[in-house]
Amino acid sequence: QKEVEQNSGPLSVPEGAIASLNCTYSDRVSQSFFWYRQYSGKSPELIMSIYSNGDKEDGRFTAQLNKASQYVSLLIRDSQPSDSATYLCAVNLRTALIFGKGTTLSVSS
Amino acid sequence: GAGVSQSPSNKVTEKGKDVELRCDPISGHTALYWYRQSLGQGLEFLIYFQGNSAPDKSGLPSDRFSAERTGGSVSTLTIQRTQQEDSAVYLCASSLVGGDGYTFGSGTRLTVV
Numbered sequence: 001q002k003e004v005e006q007n008s009g010p011l012s013v014p015e016g017a018i019a020s021l022n023c024t025y026s027d028r029v030s031q032s033f034f035w036y037r038q039y040s041g042k043s044p045e046l047i048m049s050i051y052s053n054g055d056k057e058d059g060r061f062t063a064q065l066n067k068a069s070q071y072v073s074l075l076i077r078d079s080q081p082s083d084s085a086t087y088l089c090a091v092n093l094r095t096a097l098i099f100g101k102g103t104t105l106s107v108s109s
Numbered sequence: 110g111a112g113v114s115q116s117p118s119n120k121v122t123e124k125g126k127d128v129e130l131r132c133d134p135i136s137g138h139t140a141l142y143w144y145r146q147s148l149g150q151g152l153e154f155l156i157y158f159q160g161n162s163a164p165d166k167s168g169l170p171s172d173r174f175s176a177e178r179t180g181g182s183v184s185t186l187t188i189q190r191t192q193q194e195d196s197a198v199y200l201c202a203s204s205l206v207g208g209d210g211y212t213f214g215s216g217t218r219l220t221v222v
Contacts, residue, residue, distance in 0.1 A: 034210050043200060043213040044152070088152065092208050095165045096142055101151035 003027060004091050006100035015109045019076040023089030023100055026070065032092035033065055035074045037085045038102065044088055048074060079107045111135075113214035115201050121220045122191055130186045130217045134203030141178055142204075142211060143186050145197040152200065158184065159207045191221045 003026045013019045021035075032051055036044035050056045050063040050072070062075040072091075076083055086102040114133040122128050134141050143155040154168035158178040169175070173192075178184040188195055198218050202211035 032208055032210075043215050046210045046212070049210045095159075095207060096154050096157045096168075097211065098154065099144075099152040 003093060003098050004089055004100040006087075006089050006103045008101060009104040010106050011103055012106045012108065013079050015079060015081060015107055017079050017107075019079045019083065019105055019107070021074040021076075021087050021089075021103050021105065023072045023074075023091075024070055025072070025089075025091045025098075027091070027093055028067075028070065030091045030093060032097075033063070033072045034090040034092075034097065035061075035063060035072075036088040036090060036099075038088060039085045044099075076105075079105075081107050081109045083107050113201055113203050113212055115199075115214035115217050117217060118215065119218045119220075121222060124193060124221055125190055127187065127189045128191055128219065130188075130199050130201075130219070132184045132186070132201030132214060134182065134184070134201070135212060138203035138205055138212075139181070140204045140207040140209070141184050142202045143176060143184070144200045144202065146200060146216075147197040155186070155199075157207070188219075191219075193221050195219060196221045 035048040038044040048063040050065045056063045060077045064073045084107045086104045088102045089100040090097040116131045139160045141158040144152045156176045157165040173189045176186045198216045200216045202213045204211045
């Protein structure tokens with residue numbers, strides 16, 4: 001069973017819309033959750049971290065965590081073409097982060 | 110340094126040769142990680158160093174892979190007798206403490222021909 005699962009996409013949204021990215025994880029002991037953005041040919045960049053149930057907002061980004069459902073999501077409001085990238089969900093599993101394969105987001109102008 | 114530094118940025122090697130990849134983490138970061146990313150694939154965990162503790166080597170794919178971290182800072186990932194399936198981008202990351210969000214280096218693109 002895969003430990004961190006994401007839909008590969010592509011997820012296509014028009015400029016100005018809300019993009020919703022989802023992630024599920026298998027290990028209930030996980031305590032830390034992260035979202036990374038990776039542009040083509042570049043390294044992943046940390047954009048959000050969340051540790052407790054509920055919502056965490058940072059600018060246009062909102063991370064949502066539901067530990068009972070083992071579900072993490074990322075909402076991007078007012079999506080911009082510059083948000084087009086692959087978004088990686090990562091879950092702390094004992095010692096190191098385990099990453100999902102990522103969801104590719106395409107924002108059209 | 111200001112960020113995680115990796116060298117070389119690109120490495121082309123012949124099958125069967127050994128290669129060494131270097132990572133210089135952010136100053137003061139106690140945790141250091143190696144991952145690899147193959148074309149179109151996710152990030153595969155390789156090895157984790159935390160301070161002076163024994164490293165977590167559970168992700169190393171074979172005994173051809175090894176890594177060390179000297180003085181709690183610079184790390185070297187060594188791949189012996191390289192194979193074509195070793196071709197990937199090797200990413201190093203560091204964090205202030207284990208379990209925290211990482212900062213990644215720009216990676217080393219390894220091509221085995």
